[in-house]
Amino acid sequence: MRLEQAIAALRFSPLVPLWLLALLVALCVLALIPAFWRRARGASLRASGFAVLLLWLSGPLLVQESRENLPDIGLLVVDQTASMQIGERARLAEAARATIAEQAARLPGLELRTVTVPEGGNTGTSLFAAIEHALADIPRSRFAGTILLTDGEVHDAPGVEQAAKMLDGTPLNVLIPAAGEETDRRVRVVEAPSYGLVGKPVTLRAIVEDLGVAHPARSARLTIRRDGEPAWIQSVPVGVVQNIDIPITRAGPTVIELAADTLPGEISTLNNRAVIEVNGVRDRLRVLLISGEPHSGERTWRRLLKADPAVDLVHFTILRPPEKDDQTPLNELALIAFPVRELFLDKLDSFDLIVLDRFQNRGLLPTPYLGYIADHVREGGALLLSVGPEFAGPASLATTPLGSVLPARAAPGRAVVNGAFRPEVTELGARHPVTQALASANTGIKPGDKRPEWGSWYRRIDPAGVHGDVLMSAADGSPLLITGRYGKGRAALLLSDQIWLWSRGHQGGGPQAELLRRVAHWLMQEPELEENALTARVTDASLHIERRTTDPAASETVTIIDPDGKRTSSALRANGPGRASADLPANLPGVWQVSDGVRTAYAASGAANPAELADLRATAGILSPLARASGGGVHWLGTDGRGAGPMVPELRRIESGRSASGSAWIGLAARHDHIVTGIVGLGLLPSWVALPMMLGLLLAAWRREGA
Numbered sequence: 284m285r286l287e288q289a290i291a292a293l294r295f296s297p298l299v300p301l302w303l304l305a306l307l308v309a310l311c312v313l314a315l316i317p318a319f320w321r322r323a324r325g326a327s328l329r330a331s332g333f334a335v336l337l338l339w340l341s342g343p344l345l346v347q348e349s350r351e352n353l354p355d356i357g358l359l360v361v362d363q364t365a366s367m368q369i370g371e372r373a374r375l376a377e378a379a380r381a382t383i384a385e386q387a388a389r390l391p392g393l394e395l396r397t398v399t400v401p402e403g404g405n406t407g408t409s410l411f412a413a414i415e416h417a418l419a420d421i422p423r424s425r426f427a428g429t430i431l432l433t434d435g436e437v438h439d440a441p442g443v444e445q446a447a448k449m450l451d452g453t454p455l456n457v458l459i460p461a462a463g464e465e466t467d468r469r470v471r472v473v474e475a476p477s478y479g480l481v482g483k484p485v486t487l488r489a490i491v492e493d494l495g496v497a498h499p500a501r502s503a504r505l506t507i508r509r510d511g512e513p514a515w516i517q518s519v520p521v522g523v524v525q526n527i528d529i530p531i532t533r534a535g536p537t538v539i540e541l542a543a544d545t546l547p548g549e550i551s552t553l554n555n556r557a558v559i560e561v562n563g564v565r566d567r568l569r570v571l572l573i574s575g576e577p578h579s580g581e582r583t584w585r586r587l588l589k590a591d592p593a594v595d596l597v598h599f600t601i602l603r604p605p606e607k608d609d610q611t612p613l614n615e616l617a618l619i620a621f622p623v624r625e626l627f628l629d630k631l632d633s634f635d636l637i638v639l640d641r642f643q644n645r646g647l648l649p650t651p652y653l654g655y656i657a658d659h660v661r662e663g664g665a666l667l668l669s670v671g672p673e674f675a676g677p678a679s680l681a682t683t684p685l686g687s688v689l690p691a692r693a694a695p696g697r698a699v700v701n702g703a704f705r706p707e708v709t710e711l712g713a714r715h716p717v718t719q720a721l722a723s724a725n726t727g728i729k730p731g732d733k734r735p736e737w738g739s740w741y742r743r744i745d746p747a748g749v750h751g752d753v754l755m756s757a758a759d760g761s762p763l764l765i766t767g768r769y770g771k772g773r774a775a776l777l778l779s780d781q782i783w784l785w786s787r788g789h790q791g792g793g794p795q796a797e798l799l800r801r802v803a804h805w806l807m808q809e810p811e812l813e814e815n816a817l818t819a820r821v822t823d824a825s826l827h828i829e830r831r832t833t834d835p836a837a838s839e840t841v842t843i844i845d846p847d848g849k850r851t852s853s854a855l856r857a858n859g860p861g862r863a864s865a866d867l868p869a870n871l872p873g874v875w876q877v878s879d880g881v882r883t884a885y886a887a888s889g890a891a892n893p894a895e896l897a898d899l900r901a902t903a904g905i906l907s908p909l910a911r912a913s914g915g916g917v918h919w920l921g922t923d924g925r926g927a928g929p930m931v932p933e934l935r936r937i938e939s940g941r942s943a944s945g946s947a948w949i950g951l952a953a954r955h956d957h958i959v960t961g962i963v964g965l966g967l968l969p970s971w972v973a974l975p976m977m978l979g980l981l982l983a984a985w986r987r988e989g990a
Contacts, residue, residue, distance in 0.1 A: 362408060471489065534809060539558070569595045570636045572598040580669070601642075638668075638669070665807050667806055679692070708721060716801070719861065764778070
């Protein structure tokens with residue numbers, strides 16, 4: 284601050300009351316009228332004498348103020364969003380910021396405030412919101428102007444009139460850390476579905492665009508990759524929206540990457556690729572349920588499958604097996620003939636799951652048809668058997684071609700075991716997603732408890748030749764629920780027909796609905812129920828990795844490959860039986876690859892700020908009209924490509940209303956704001972001056988008139 288004195292105003296402090304002063308003025312005018320009427324020679328001198336008298340009586344004063352000048356305040360707004368990290372921009376911007384701050388410190392009466400705009404949100408670069416926020420703390424009478432240090436990609440730029448109103452007529456200068464207008468190629472996804480049906484393709488709409496190019500290329504190579512599989516390349520016209528069909532082959536997330544080849548001279552290839560995640564879902568699941576005979580548990584299966592809105596159920600119950608032929612004419616029977624050929628030959632492939640409930644081989648299904656079911660399983664189908672005493676008899680399905688896709692057969696001899704027992708989850712079952720959470724499903728018992736208080740069952744089949752995963756057992760360790768994989772498909776065997784007791788609430792019941800639902804969905808290869816799986820997803824710039832395994836000796840580390848190809852390793856932390864996870868920062872957009880040495884997972888990471896990376900060019904096109912209208916300008920900081928510092932223009936002070944930009948300089952306005960610390964009144968006509976002047980003029984008038 285600097286003190287100075289200045290004449291602020293001319294004021295009057297009359298020596299007599301105003302009414303008296305007005306009366307004297309009137310008397311003087313009346314006294315002068317005859318003199319001017321007669322054109323007396325001393326009239327003008329007499330008028331001057333009266334004027335001096337009246338001026339002296341009015342008490343004229345010059346007001347002198349003691350002022351304290353206030354420094355002007357300028358804004359330096361530094362863009363630190365994602366696009367400013369490309370190439371040399373961040374280094375040039377920091378060097379320019381330091382130079383401008385140093386120049387401002389040498390200019391008297393100027394305070395330079397620096398505002399940084401970090402990365403944040405999905406709205407792009409919001410520099411003018413930051414300016415408006417900063418102006419709330421700056422008196423407009425002291426605001427000297429704004430300097431923007433940015434690449435020019437501003438997403439909240441107002442119109443020219445609105446900007447002038449916001450900046451209150453002060454200059455706006457823009458410094459861009461680049462050598463000039465740049466070019467960029469980008470891949471932009473116009474439309475992409477979030478979900479797709481398994482077995483059917485989804486259509487993506489994407490476009491390859493060349494920005495800042497006077498004559499864009501006619502075509503570009505577009506590389507398309509799905510879940511890390513071998514890519515396919517196609518030539519697409521630049522600037523034309525393309526429809527791309529991607530087949531969805533499995534349930535769960537499918538990661539699709541589109542990448543365009545590099546445009547010569549473009550500033551960055553960061554937005555040359557786009558990543559889309561499509562969640563594969565199955566259409567309504569078709570389930571074939573065949574009950575070999577009416578029994579108490581038949582309704583349990585039907586209620587479970589009918590309660591699921593995603594399931595189309597086809598249910599048959601064998602009421603009249605071949606051995607019950609009593610010679611009744613067919614036209615007198617009220618039964619529907621079992622459509623063997625239609626179900627097991629013509630439409631077998633249309634069923635996602637086949638459930639055989641207490642079904643036995645009594646000649647109803649010819650042997651080749653049982654072989655068709657086995658082939659269907661190996662080719663990706665699903666089979667679930669719930670068995671009773673018939674499984675241990677001579678008509679057991681285990682003795683047919685279907686036995687090749689069953690994880691066990693009945694033990695020779697007395698395989699049917701009668702007596703009360705409580706089903707238990709095995710040690711392997713505690714790690715398997717199908718049964719891991721069953722203990723807490725309906726009973727409130729924590730996962731991993733070996734003896735949940737479930738209701739008793741009273742019959743089971745003692746198996747032999749077990750070669751699958753035993754998930755549940757009786758108290759003595761005898762298997763109850765066995766699962767197995769055969770080719771591309773799966774099969775499960777429930778060695779008891781007593782699960783219906785749980786649905787009736789016997790001894791408190793049990794989680795029969797959850798168990799059967801999980802078994803059915805595991806058989807239909809639901810990704811969430813895979814027992815050995817590695818998954819990855821990116822949420823809020825964080826890579827979440829989860830691994831499920833039934834192998835206690837599985838590796839505790841995973842290898843991560845980021846979108847730039849950099850490899851890192853991370854340890855997994857255990858968070859339950861058979862489960863481990865890790866969370867890592869994932870700031871780069873693109874496809875992240877995670878591997879545990881056996882399985883590989885892919886995750887799609889979109890840009891944290893898509894608007895920010897949509898156009899990576901440094902450009903003056905957005906801010907130049909605003910700067911020119913304010914009296915400022917746009918300056919390219921440039922670089923010689925050898926690490927040299929930026930060409931920062933000289934900072935000067937200018938008077939308001941003048942141009943604030945030149946070829947090598949920028950200006951901030953001098954506002955001359957101040958506060959008054961004191962006021963002094965100086966008399967313009969003191970008595971010792973006024974009285975002699977008045978008397979001298981009147982005396983001169985008397986002598987002139989008397990001559």
